[in-house]
Amino acid sequence: MDLHATTGMDTRLSVGRRGFLAAGAGAAMAAAGLSAPAYARPARPSRPRAPRARNVIFMVADGMSAGTLTIADSVRRMRDGKASAWCTLWERPGARRTAQKTQCADAFVTDSAAAAAAWGCGFSCNTGVLNVTPDGRQRLPILAHARQCGKATGVVTTTRVTHATPAGFCVNIPHRDLEDAIAEQMLERGFDVMLGGGAKHFPPELIARYPNLKVVRTAEELRAAPPGRLLGIFSRDHIPHVVDRTEKIPTLEAMSAAALDRLAVAPEGFVLQIEGGRVDHAAHDNDAVSLVHEQLEFDRTLEHVMQWMEGRDDTLLIVTTDHGNANPGLTLYGRRGEESLHRLLKGTRSFETMLARIARGRKERELGRVISEVVEEGTGVALETTEVNMLASVLQSQRVMPFRDANNATSVLGSILASTFGVAFTSPNHTSDMVELTSLGPGSDALRPVMHNNEVWQVLVQAMCLEPARLLPGMDQLIRLNRVEGD
Numbered sequence: 001m002d003l004h005a006t007t008g009m010d011t012r013l014s015v016g017r018r019g020f021l022a023a024g025a026g027a028a029m030a031a032a033g034l035s036a037p038a039y040a041r042p043a044r045p046s047r048p049r050a051p052r053a054r055n056v057i058f059m060v061a062d063g064m065s066a067g068t069l070t071i072a073d074s075v076r077r078m079r080d081g082k083a084s085a086w087c088t089l090w091e092r093p094g095a096r097r098t099a100q101k102t103q104c105a106d107a108f109v110t111d112s113a114a115a116a117a118a119w120g121c122g123f124s125c126n127t128g129v130l131n132v133t134p135d136g137r138q139r140l141p142i143l144a145h146a147r148q149c150g151k152a153t154g155v156v157t158t159t160r161v162t163h164a165t166p167a168g169f170c171v172n173i174p175h176r177d178l179e180d181a182i183a184e185q186m187l188e189r190g191f192d193v194m195l196g197g198g199a200k201h202f203p204p205e206l207i208a209r210y211p212n213l214k215v216v217r218t219a220e221e222l223r224a225a226p227p228g229r230l231l232g233i234f235s236r237d238h239i240p241h242v243v244d245r246t247e248k249i250p251t252l253e254a255m256s257a258a259a260l261d262r263l264a265v266a267p268e269g270f271v272l273q274i275e276g277g278r279v280d281h282a283a284h285d286n287d288a289v290s291l292v293h294e295q296l297e298f299d300r301t302l303e304h305v306m307q308w309m310e311g312r313d314d315t316l317l318i319v320t321t322d323h324g325n326a327n328p329g330l331t332l333y334g335r336r337g338e339e340s341l342h343r344l345l346k347g348t349r350s351f352e353t354m355l356a357r358i359a360r361g362r363k364e365r366e367l368g369r370v371i372s373e374v375v376e377e378g379t380g381v382a383l384e385t386t387e388v389n390m391l392a393s394v395l396q397s398q399r400v401m402p403f404r405d406a407n408n409a410t411s412v413l414g415s416i417l418a419s420t421f422g423v424a425f426t427s428p429n430h431t432s433d434m435v436e437l438t439s440l441g442p443g444s445d446a447l448r449p450v451m452h453n454n455e456v457w458q459v460l461v462q463a464m465c466l467e468p469a470r471l472l473p474g475m476d477q478l479i480r481l482n483r484v485e486g487d
């Protein structure tokens with residue numbers, strides 16, 4: 001019996017969440033009367049093989065709750081006079097929608113590593129683990145598999161290239177935080193295009209081992225890059241939020257266009273993962289301004305991909321997210337709803353930047369005054385004295401929010417600004433909600449209305465008719481796993 005093929009996640013876990021986590025997935029399953037391991041790959045569907053997809057484009061708006069998609073769509077309708085690309089995609093003939101379950105092997109609320117690994121290898125992994133199942137076995141991720149079968153491969157992200165979501169398609173690593181090791185394995189495995197942030201994990205001595213790898217570090221260098229293997233690392237850490245970015249750094253759309261141009265000439269086709277990774281970070285921060293701009297950037301990128309696919313019938317497109325996050329929603333009635341979105345679009349700075357400025361400013365000046373100035377400069381909102389005091393209190397480690405998990409500066413600021421921007425959040429954490437998955441192209445007919453994330457891998461493999469994977473050298477070794485928390 002497959003754990004995730006049932007809809008009984010809550011009834012199954014009569015042992016309770018605490019027992020589930022403490023005892024491990026195997027014990028919880030035994031307690032619930034289930035026999036298969038929690039990380040079991042679902043059985044091969046009996047349906048006939050779908051038409052062959054030469055290419056797969058897998059797009060992830062990381063940590064995108066339904067409210068995030070809805071707000072971005074509302075902004076596009078209000079500002080641009082047309083629906084979002086994602087909502088337009090739903091109207092395309094042949095487009096399918098799937099409600100995707102996201103629980104990982106050891107938790108109801110997944111992190112990005114376990115979620116990306118479920119897509120990447122078809123097995124549920126523990127929180128924070130990349131393509132190593134709870135029994136310690138290494139499972140070949142989809143990009144390495146596709147490369148074995150002669151396809152070109154690439155990842156594009158606004159996070160560090162070594163971050164959980166791209167890594168989930170590329171590497172076998174027991175802990176997502178081992179990003180130096182992830183960088184090494186990504187280069188060693190020979191993927192063709194890797195674009196994003198995270199230069200700090202690619203030191204010169206590592207890059208020097210790959211003389212045929214072209215490395216670019218600015219938008220201009222990306223535009224001028226010659227053909228061949230390409231690593232683009234445009235910031236030391238994550239790529240800055242859209243609202244904080246300079247023109248030196250390419251947009252997600254520009255990186256994706258460059259990757260598509262390079263991969264499209266591959267004789268056997270390609271697999272490309274594109275991640276709007278900072279949608280998730282803005283949601284964690286309860287930062288509505290950044291959230292909307294990150295999602296709009298993802299949507300422009302999707303629009304570009306849909307244009308690229310126009311007239312083609314050889315490419316499977318999947319657009320999805322790995323989990324909900326903070327569940328934002330526009331929540332003001334009547335005219336106030338639209339007016340609040342107009343106010344939101346005037347924001348010019350992320351919480352990340354504003355709170356860093358407040359941290360610097362408070363060393364020299366009175367905290368309340370610094371808060372007022374920085375928030376007004378970054379959002380156009382003049383805070384009331386009580387609101388300034390709430391933010392000052394949480395910055396001085398006092399309890400302000402009833403929900404303990406939300407008692408941090410970003411959630412307090414997000415909650416204060418909800419009065420103006422109309423977007424309120426439930427928490428600074430991921431959520432267990434089922435999430436949207438939209439698909440179009442050959443092979444998409446295997447995607448059912450409700451699926452678990454670890455069933456999507458099979459659809460990719462079947463759509464491309466990939467030959468069975470061969471383990472890479474060293475992959476037959478078992479890896480001992482320690483429990484971690486992820487985000």
Ligand SMILES: [Zn+2]
Pocket residue numbers: 063112280281284325430487
């Ligand atoms: Zn996250």
